[in-house]
Amino acid sequence: MKKESAVDEDIRELVIARVRATPKNVRVSIGSQDYTKEQLIENVEENTEVGKEIIEIQMQYLRALASGAIYAEQ
Amino acid sequence: MRSNKGFLITRPRHEILLNLLFHWSKLVIDEAQAKQFRIFDLEGDKANRKTFVSYIMKNKPSLVFFNGHGSDDVITGHNNAVLIETNNGTELLKGAVVYARSCNAAKGLGAKAIKKGCRAFIGYRHKFVVAHSTVDISRPFEDELAKLFIEPSNLVPISLLKGNSAGEAYKKSQRAMRRNFSFMQSSAATWEQQSLASYLWGNIRAQVVLGNQEATA
Numbered sequence: 001m002k003k004e005s006a007v008d009e010d011i012r013e014l015v016i017a018r019v020r021a022t023p024k025n026v027r028v029s030i031g032s033q034d035y036t037k038e039q040l041i042e043n044v045e046e047n048t049e050v051g052k053e054i055i056e057i058q059m060q061y062l063r064a065l066a067s068g069a070i071y072a073e074q
Numbered sequence: 075m076r077s078n079k080g081f082l083i084t085r086p087r088h089e090i091l092l093n094l095l096f097h098w099s100k101l102v103i104d105e106a107q108a109k110q111f112r113i114f115d116l117e118g119d120k121a122n123r124k125t126f127v128s129y130i131m132k133n134k135p136s137l138v139f140f141n142g143h144g145s146d147d148v149i150t151g152h153n154n155a156v157l158i159e160t161n162n163g164t165e166l167l168k169g170a171v172v173y174a175r176s177c178n179a180a181k182g183l184g185a186k187a188i189k190k191g192c193r194a195f196i197g198y199r200h201k202f203v204v205a206h207s208t209v210d211i212s213r214p215f216e217d218e219l220a221k222l223f224i225e226p227s228n229l230v231p232i233s234l235l236k237g238n239s240a241g242e243a244y245k246k247s248q249r250a251m252r253r254n255f256s257f258m259q260s261s262a263a264t265w266e267q268q269s270l271a272s273y274l275w276g277n278i279r280a281q282v283v284l285g286n287q288e289a290t291a
Contacts, residue, residue: 022269026219029091029204031177032143032154053201060279061272070255070275 015058016044030054079291080135081111081235084121086142086152091204095141095175097214098224102139102231109235111137121151126158130166137171137291139231144176144198147183160186167192171240171291173230177201180282193289194240196230196247200280205270219266222258223274226250234291241287251278 019040027034030050035043043051064070083103087096096117106113114129116122121142130138140157143150147160158164160183168191174184180197187195206220214220229250233243251274257263258271 018272023266025208026266026270027090027206027208028270028273029094029206030201032089032091034090057201057203057276058272061275064275 011055011059012044012047014062015055016041018058019044019054079111079137080114080133081106081137081139081291082114082116082126082129082133082135083139083231084116084126084142084151084157085118086121086150087118088153090206092141092143094204094206094214094217094220094224098228099139099141102228102235105232105235109237111235116151119152121157122155123151123157126151127163127166135170137231137234138167138173140172140174140176140179142176144174144179144183144202146178146181149174149176149179149183158183164192165190167195169193171196171234171289173197173234173243175202175227175230180284184282184284188285192285194283194285194287196240196244196281196283198277198280199282200276202227202280203273203276205266205273207266218264219270222254222267223277226254227277237290239287240283240285240289244281244283244287247281248278251281 022037024037027036028040030053040054044054083099085096085099087093103113114133114135116125140149143154148156149158151157164187167187171193172195174197177198178200180199184195184197204220204223207217226247229247230243233246255271255274258267258274
């Protein structure tokens with residue numbers, strides 16, 4: 001079984017891959033800041049508070065997708 | 075004949091997101107005008123604590139709509155100066171229905187406002203996120219990406235102004251977000267829209283209604 005830190009690292013890599021797949025010509029406003037794709041990735045890599053928020057949002061979405069909750073609730 | 079009901083809105087515009095919300099909030103003000111509400115528009119640098127407290131004490135609006143940054147315990151106005159805090163000012167919301175288009179404020183501040191007599195509080199217990207395009211900043215209504223995030227959030231105050239209850243306004247906004255979310259996941263959406271659907275899902279999950287769901291503005 002993987003250690004927790006290894007799982008966290010896997011999750012971080014997954015989220016970075018998802019953010020990397022977004023186009024360059026968009027910005028995401030989270031709180032008082034506007035983020036480019038590169039800045040989103042940096043925040044996830046550096047595990048900042050915003051990075052943690054991004055991971056939480058992405059994982060919440062993926063869990064809902066996997067469980068079917070997204071479709072059940074529509 | 076003008077209604078006795080008052081509508082107070084804060085709409086600072088010192089950052090890109092706030093400027094987008096500033097323009098989109100004009101549609102809500104139009105609805106308030108159509109419904110004959112007395113309108114107290116704290117726009118730009120008027121969204122400061124002194125003016126906010128003065129207006130709310132004097133006019134006792136039945137509907138308060140915050141646009142601004144937030145945290146568990148704070149909602150801010152112009153230049154991110156504090157307008158209201160969990161432990162300072164929530165009593166000002168007594169008797170009102172409140173919508174806070176601000177990050178996290180439903181978590182601590184919203185719950186405290188309800189304890190202090192606010193009839194209903196609709197807001198977000200996590201981050202309120204808006205994705206927008208980089209090419210349409212000067213034309214906020216033409217940004218089809220931002221529209222998918224902001225238009226459903228406008229439905230909360232618009233529904234309240236139309237006489238719907240807090241619970242109904244929340245449900246209408248939720249349904250509109252889910253419609254947009256479904257679209258963003260479909261093949262009809264652009265790549266930009268598809269790749270940012272997860273953030274709208276975050277807003278759907280973060281939005282809550284507290285207090286009396288039957289309350290009307």
